[in-house]
Amino acid sequence: MPLVPRSRLIVALDLMDGYEALSIAEKLGGIADAIKVNYPLILSAGLDIIKDLKKHGNVVADFKVADIPNTNSLICAQAFKAGADAIICHGFAGSDSVKACIDEASKYGCEAYVVTEMSHPGAVEFLQPHAFELVELARRAGASGIIAPATRPERLADIRRKAGKMKILAPGVGAQGGEARRAIDAGADFIIVGRGIYGADDPYEAALEFIEQLRR
């Protein structure tokens, strides 16, 4: 199912233990718009964990897909067959590689999101100088949205202006230093929070606090 901004919160379950991930997803009780999973969890728990997580809401497979088109198609097909609602791919591997992900997403009624810039320091070396071109690539290829960093709200605002109707998912909120409200004000449709929620004593309460910040 396509992502629809209600709470505007996506929870990144950056964990290695499948049971822990499922337990937190259950505690969240559908309060977030989606759960984001990454390879560390998939490699340890297996791809089928997506099926279980799906019971608690939409699942975004943050696989940062960045291979040749044929391999990208195969990776995406497996993620969607396992139940993922959306996949995250890199734009810098080129428009044919991105198109392969988007085409595969279309077949399953799912979505593909393209990374334009990331939240870590090294992202300024090669990604940031090309961020606008990657936004344009994503738009032309027909991506549902893009990924842009909550840690750099001024960049996020610039990217928002170029992104047209594409949805923006902004990682880096909380432990990485990004502020939820500022990211939304800068134009993000969703913020992605990891440790700040899964690492909290009460993940539900922590999620609720983020959602309240977003409503203010």
Add this chain to the structure above:
Amino acid sequence: MPLVPRSRLIVALDLMDGYEALSIAEKLGGIADAIKVNYPLILSAGLDIIKDLKKHGNVVADFKVADIPNTNSLICAQAFKAGADAIICHGFAGSDSVKACIDEASKYGCEAYVVTEMSHPGAVEFLQPHAFELVELARRAGASGIIAPATRPERLADIRRKAGKMKILAPGVGAQGGEARRAIDAGADFIIVGRGIYGADDPYEAALEFIEQLRR
């Protein structure tokens, strides 16, 4: 174990079926210097297939790792724990992301290889203009080697001149149009062949033919 060029052949088992992959690895009988696995196989067969493939030679985990440093470390750690001898990461995500992979490889006595350019058409858009910078990034970070395309031998030769002592793995030989001998002449230490071997009626004979081309 670090990759040592003997046959100079790496076989890419770009398959989705674990039993088929194992059967081909067995047929190859250690004739190749390594077997390369990618996510489509890992997602369908599970990470543990690396342990089984390892009985037939070195295993390169071609995960094109391209995330934030912490996530990269976690992905690499799992690949090495499962028995991978080397990991392939992207340079584009920045030097801190690459360093995370190299540091994790060191802990396990394993290797990290950095993608500088790829063999598909879209690689000319963002990767190719930065290929030399990515070679330099890999060298400074202490990578064991880099990935450069057999499909563009003139580029491979340029990259060889910048790569110093780093090993070069060249994908795209066979079905994608690259020629084995030309890639080695241009400076590759290993060529990577997929379909041309796993898709052959007799994978062992096909591998032997490639190895003979490399010796000529």
